Amino acid sequence: MEYTLSKIATxxxxxxxxxxxxxxxxxxxxPYHPTKNPxxxxxxxxxxxxxxxxxxxxxxxxxxxxxxxxxxxxxxxxEIAIFQDYHGLPEFRNAVARFMxxxxxxxxxxxxxxxxxxxxxxxAQETLAFCLADSGDALLVPTPYYPGNDRDLTWRxxxxxxxxxxxxSTGFKITREALETAYKKAQDSNIKVKGLLLNxxxxxxxxxxxxxxxxxxxxxxxxxxxHLICDEIYSATVFDQPGFTSIAEIxxxxxxxxxxxxxxxxxxxxxxxxFPGFRVGIIYSYNDTVTxxxxxxxxxxxxxxxxxxxxxxxxxxxxxxxxxxxxxAKRLAKRHEILTRGLAQVGIGSLKSNAGLFCxxxxxxxxxxxxxxxxxxxxxxxxxxxxxNVSPGAPFHCxxxxxxxxxxxxxxxxxxxxxxxxxxxxxxxxxxxKQRYIRRGKLEVSLSFRRLDEIxxxxxxxxxxxxxxxxxxxxxxx
Amino acid sequence: MEYTLSKIATxxxxxxxxxxxxxxxxxxxxPYHPTKNPxxxxxxxxxxxxxxxxxxxxxxxxxxxxxxxxxxxxxxxxEIAIFQDYHGLPEFRNAVARFMxxxxxxxxxxxxxxxxxxxxxxxAQETLAFCLADSGDALLVPTPYYPGNDRDLTWRxxxxxxxxxxxxSTGFKITREALETAYKKAQDSNIKVKGLLLNxxxxxxxxxxxxxxxxxxxxxxxxxxxHLICDEIYSATVFDQPGFTSIAEIxxxxxxxxxxxxxxxxxxxxxxxxFPGFRVGIIYSYNDTVTxxxxxxxxxxxxxxxxxxxxxxxxxxxxxxxxxxxxxAKRLAKRHEILTRGLAQVGIGSLKSNAGLFCxxxxxxxxxxxxxxxxxxxxxxxxxxxxxNVSPGAPFHCxxxxxxxxxxxxxxxxxxxxxxxxxxxxxxxxxxxKQRYIRRGKLEVSLSFRRLDEIxxxxxxxxxxxxxxxxxxxxxxx
Ligand SMILES: Cc1ncc(COP(=O)(O)O)c(C=O)c1O
Ligand SMILES: Cc1ncc(COP(=O)(O)O)c(C=O)c1O
Numbered sequence: 001m002e003y004t005l006s007k008i009a010t011x012x013x014x015x016x017x018x019x020x021x022x023x024x025x026x027x028x029x030x031p032y033h034p035t036k037n038p039x040x041x042x043x044x045x046x047x048x049x050x051x052x053x054x055x056x057x058x059x060x061x062x063x064x065x066x067x068x069x070x071x072x073x074x075x076x077x078x079e080i081a082i083f084q085d086y087h088g089l090p091e092f093r094n095a096v097a098r099f100m101x102x103x104x105x106x107x108x109x110x111x112x113x114x115x116x117x118x119x120x121x122x123x124a125q126e127t128l129a130f131c132l133a134d135s136g137d138a139l140l141v142p143t144p145y146y147p148g149n150d151r152d153l154t155w156r157x158x159x160x161x162x163x164x165x166x167x168x169s170t171g172f173k174i175t176r177e178a179l180e181t182a183y184k185k186a187q188d189s190n191i192k193v194k195g196l197l198l199n200x201x202x203x204x205x206x207x208x209x210x211x212x213x214x215x216x217x218x219x220x221x222x223x224x225x226x227h228l229i230c231d232e233i234y235s236a237t238v239f240d241q242p243g244f245t246s247i248a249e250i251x252x253x254x255x256x257x258x259x260x261x262x263x264x265x266x267x268x269x270x271x272x273x274x275f276p277g278f279r280v281g282i283i284y285s286y287n288d289t290v291t292x293x294x295x296x297x298x299x300x301x302x303x304x305x306x307x308x309x310x311x312x313x314x315x316x317x318x319x320x321x322x323x324x325x326x327x328x329a330k331r332l333a334k335r336h337e338i339l340t341r342g343l344a345q346v347g348i349g350s351l352k353s354n355a356g357l358f359c360x361x362x363x364x365x366x367x368x369x370x371x372x373x374x375x376x377x378x379x380x381x382x383x384x385x386x387x388x389n390v391s392p393g394a395p396f397h398c399x400x401x402x403x404x405x406x407x408x409x410x411x412x413x414x415x416x417x418x419x420x421x422x423x424x425x426x427x428x429x430x431x432x433x434k435q436r437y438i439r440r441g442k443l444e445v446s447l448s449f450r451r452l453d454e455i456x457x458x459x460x461x462x463x464x465x466x467x468x469x470x471x472x473x474x475x476x477x478x
Numbered sequence: 479m480e481y482t483l484s485k486i487a488t489x490x491x492x493x494x495x496x497x498x499x500x501x502x503x504x505x506x507x508x509p510y511h512p513t514k515n516p517x518x519x520x521x522x523x524x525x526x527x528x529x530x531x532x533x534x535x536x537x538x539x540x541x542x543x544x545x546x547x548x549x550x551x552x553x554x555x556x557e558i559a560i561f562q563d564y565h566g567l568p569e570f571r572n573a574v575a576r577f578m579x580x581x582x583x584x585x586x587x588x589x590x591x592x593x594x595x596x597x598x599x600x601x602a603q604e605t606l607a608f609c610l611a612d613s614g615d616a617l618l619v620p621t622p623y624y625p626g627n628d629r630d631l632t633w634r635x636x637x638x639x640x641x642x643x644x645x646x647s648t649g650f651k652i653t654r655e656a657l658e659t660a661y662k663k664a665q666d667s668n669i670k671v672k673g674l675l676l677n678x679x680x681x682x683x684x685x686x687x688x689x690x691x692x693x694x695x696x697x698x699x700x701x702x703x704x705h706l707i708c709d710e711i712y713s714a715t716v717f718d719q720p721g722f723t724s725i726a727e728i729x730x731x732x733x734x735x736x737x738x739x740x741x742x743x744x745x746x747x748x749x750x751x752x753f754p755g756f757r758v759g760i761i762y763s764y765n766d767t768v769t770x771x772x773x774x775x776x777x778x779x780x781x782x783x784x785x786x787x788x789x790x791x792x793x794x795x796x797x798x799x800x801x802x803x804x805x806x807a808k809r810l811a812k813r814h815e816i817l818t819r820g821l822a823q824v825g826i827g828s829l830k831s832n833a834g835l836f837c838x839x840x841x842x843x844x845x846x847x848x849x850x851x852x853x854x855x856x857x858x859x860x861x862x863x864x865x866x867n868v869s870p871g872a873p874f875h876c877x878x879x880x881x882x883x884x885x886x887x888x889x890x891x892x893x894x895x896x897x898x899x900x901x902x903x904x905x906x907x908x909x910x911x912k913q914r915y916i917r918r919g920k921l922e923v924s925l926s927f928r929r930l931d932e933i934x935x936x937x938x939x940x941x942x943x944x945x946x947x948x949x950x951x952x953x954x955x956x
Contacts, residue, residue, distance in 0.1 A: 004672075005609060005610060005765075005767060005768065005771070006608060006609055006610055006611055006612050006615075007612050008608050008609070008612075008771075009608070009609040009610070009767060009768065009771040010767075014771075014774045048560055050556065050560060053555065053556040053559070056555065056556075056559075057552050057553075057555050057556065060546075060547050060552050060555060061549060061552055064547070064548070064549075066547065067545055067547030067548065068538075069538050069542070069544065069545030069547055069548060069788060070542070070545065070547060070548050071539060071542075074535050074538050074539055075535075077531065077534065077535050077538060078528065078531040078534075078535070080755055081531070081534075081752065081753045081754075081755050081756060082526055082528060082752060082753070082754060082755055082888075083754075083755040084748075084754040084755055119597055119777075119778050119779040119780060120777075120780070122777050122778060123777075123778045123779060126778055130484060130486050130487070130634055131483060131484055131486070131487040132483060132484055132487070133484055134484050134485050134486075137484075151774075151777070152777075152778075156608055156634075156775070156778075194482075270562075274559065274560060275559045275560075276559075276560060276561075276562040277558055277559050277560055277561040277562055277782065277783030277784070278559060278782045278783065278784055279779075279780050279781075279782050287483075289483060289487060289488075290483065290487065293483070293486075293487040293492075296492045296629075297634070299597075299598075299600050299629070299630075300597050300600060300601045300604055300630075300634075300778065300779055301597040301601060301757075301778050301779035302597060302598070302757050303757075303782065304755065304756045304757050304781065304782035304784065304785040305755030305756065306755070306756055306782065306784055306785050306788065307782040307784050307785065310547060310784065410560075
């Protein structure tokens with residue numbers, strides 16, 4: 001070809017070919033449906049919050065004026081459709097700021113004039129990257145982390161993400177030591193570190209970051225005079241103790257101790273309300289220059305005014321918000337309990353968690369060997385035999401193979417029941433060796449189960465003698 | 479400050495400080511209102527299409543199922559809110575492709591699978607820039623051109639726009655010679671030219687590009703093996719002969735003659751339907767790699783699914799579309815006629831145009847001297863004395879001072895009438911020198927009118943002897 005495209009278009013910076021995306025494709029070609037395709041793949045790889053739409057739909061029916069497409073609201077159609085100020089509708093900014101305060105138990109204040117829109121948290125992350133760092137610069141990110149970060153923060157900006165290695169032995173806690181190690185490593189390689197990106201609560205861990213760790217992290221970035229970006233997209237999904245602490249609280253408790261120009265929050269309604277389709281992303285920076293610059297950049301990904309208008313009405317309805325937040329958390333707690341108990345019944349553990357739309361499942365001892373190749377092999381087996389799409393730890397940059405993210409809020413109770421049954425059956429079959437499924441004549445399945453069985457035998461051999469196991473499957477650390 | 483932001487955040491690549499934006503600020507601080515502020519500034523600097531909202535609102539009322547916020551449509555709320563596939567809702571892609579065909583008189587076909595979403599044409603332009611060129615590379619752009627291009631195509635991508643100088647003497651026609659000159663100039667400076675950006679119909683000219691010029695342009699880019707981007711955002715605003723020819727037609731008529739990998743169309747519903755708030759941008763590329771890459775990039779600026787859903791229903795309603803397109807054009811034609819006649823009555827000419835939401839007004843001979851300083855001075859006077867915000871040619875990179883863009887579709891008939899009256903009065907006052915307004919005791923106004931008068935006297939002295947003028951104002955070339 002005589003013409004050329006850009007380097008960005010021809011490199012693989014988007015990373016869509018990772019296993020994270022492969023799993024979605026497997027699901028897409030054979031999706032589970034209770035009646036039409038009961039043996040299809042169950043999608044547990046999507047961090048979606050579908051549990052409380054009845055509350056939303058009920059509200060929508062009761063509030064026809066919230067929409068510009070109802071008889072009650074259509075008179076506003078023109079004004080809303082032509083509104084193109086990148087500051088956003090004032091009522092939208094107010095409502096979002098207020099909602100963010102409520103989610104944080106009204107312990108902090110958010111200035112509506114600092115609310116900057118973006119195309120989801122996806123757009124927010126990229127915008128902040130463009131504002132804070134030049135091509136070649138780096139941000140530190142504790143592992144495991146949301147794989148989309150690689151695309152969102154680095155692809156078009158040319159910046160790099162450097163891992164801060166966190167380990168299961170400490171519950172994947174972010175330590176000052178790990179931060180310093182990562183920072184030093186970058187310095188040794190002559191890479192300019194411009195900031196630290198935290199995700200609180202964490203995807204994929206499903207845990208909130210405790211106050212002390214947040215304080216330490218902020219002290220670290222403040223000392224180094226680098227930026228702290230907190231992605232708090234899962235803030236309203238906290239369903240258990242300890243509760244959620246926002247970086248805004250740490251800052252406001254000791255505003256004199258930290259340079260506000262270095263603190264930035266990313267938010268979105270994709271998870272807390274479950275509206276990823278609406279693309280409502282928010283950048284909240286305490287830095288005026290960043291706020292102004294990000295707002296100008298928001299022209300590339302403004303929120304549709306049709307959606308701003310709806311969200312403004314919905315989130316300024318205190319009664320609705322006061323009911324939605326706790327009810328949604330309650331339902332997530334229940335779903336989390338059903339899944340983790342179901343797993344525990346057959347000896348599968350997961351990291352103790354209190355937030356998010358997923359749990360972080362420990363299948364380390366199921367691995368043939370402690371490598372990411374073995375993790376990928378196990379993952380393919382889970383897709384092909386158990387027909388559940390979970391996400392392996394590798395694309396999350398987890399430092400230890402064998403962890404898997406299992407999403408639990410993107411399906412109905414029945415699908416969860418089927419998924420748990422499948423896992424149970426799978427484990428039972430493995431436990432009773434080949435007899436049962438050969439009797440049933442499940443020849444094709446037996447072949448791959450045999451493969452799994454061999455792996456598990458290997459894994460058994462590997463498991464340490466001082467932890468005698470009744471099952472090759474592991475009760476994980478919790 | 480010990481910490482640093484990015485170069486992008488600290489350079490002035492956004493360009494918001496140009497006069498183009500200043501005018502909006504002037505309007506914002508003193509906006510005209512028929513009763514509340516009848517002496518306020520009339521905004522004629524906004525290329526908005528507000529003339530046909532009655533048709534849209536009527537349709538909305540008749541189609542409650544088109545919205546997820548009505549009793550009739552709310553059952554789809556959840557499915558739409560959680561939809562996050564960057565391919566977009568299939569019905570959206572289909573409807574948009576079909577609509578684009580209709581706007582082009584069904585003379586071409588658009589493949590729904592090539593429809594890529596973006597945050598308005600703003601996002602579409604940036605996305606294409608990221609796909610086609612590396613930092614430092616250049617795109618050629620005929621002048622005058624939409625000032626937003628500077629921000630959209632260059633700010634975060636690091637590419638540059640190089641002017642292809644078009645002149646009033648040929649009606650701002652794009653000539654092969656001008657293209658070659660610009661291309662050669664870039665080569666001489668060792669700048670890699672990656673493409674040519676056309677805007678058809680043109681903002682600010684309000685003219686369509688004729689078939690021959692399109693063919694020549696495509697031949698030029700094809701020969702040089704560079705990309706051709708056609709921004710066809712105003713395609714359904716064509717209200718007069720000659721009609722609109724899309725680059726898609728030129729290509730499809732002789733598909734063997736051109737490399738399809740080099741042809742890309744930018745579209746949006748901001749102008750044709752008048753929905754800039756909804757942020758519906760479209761990239762249509764004949765290049766598979768670009769289509770795929772742009773679709774991945776669309777994650778940064780997807781269209782809200784709430785909006786996709788509405789647009790899908792609206793644009794797949796053939797009856798509505800068949801009525802809307804000609805009716806909207808008819809109303810634009812009428813408005814254009816009222817404005818240009820109103821201007822002509824007092825000797826102000828404008829480029830003969832057949833499309834868009836504005837006319838390109840010629841005030842060259844009103845300039846004290848043929849400089850952009852004089853243009854800026856005249857523009858400030860128009861804002862301050864006539865209290866109309868029009869846009870001077872400078873931010874459009876016009877090569878000749880004295881041209882102004884006057885938008886006519888973002889207001890009601892009454893505001894146009896007031897604007898024309900103000901212009902008439904202004905011209906009358908100037909013609910009868912100071913007597914009348916001194917008699918009226920408009921002292922404050924007289925001061926600045928005197929300033930204008932002096933300038934016009936200067937201008938009169940400058941005007942060539944073989945064009946005797948009854949008024950210092952000019953009947954422009956049309
Ligand atoms: C931690 C985290 N950040 C950002 C995003 C992107 O969210 P959005 O849909 O708002 O772009 C996600 C989505 O999965 C996420 O998990
Ligand atoms: C020629 C041209 N291209 C692109 C745009 C940006 O439009 P959108 O609102 O779709 O981002 C405009 C808006 O004025 C324009 O005139």
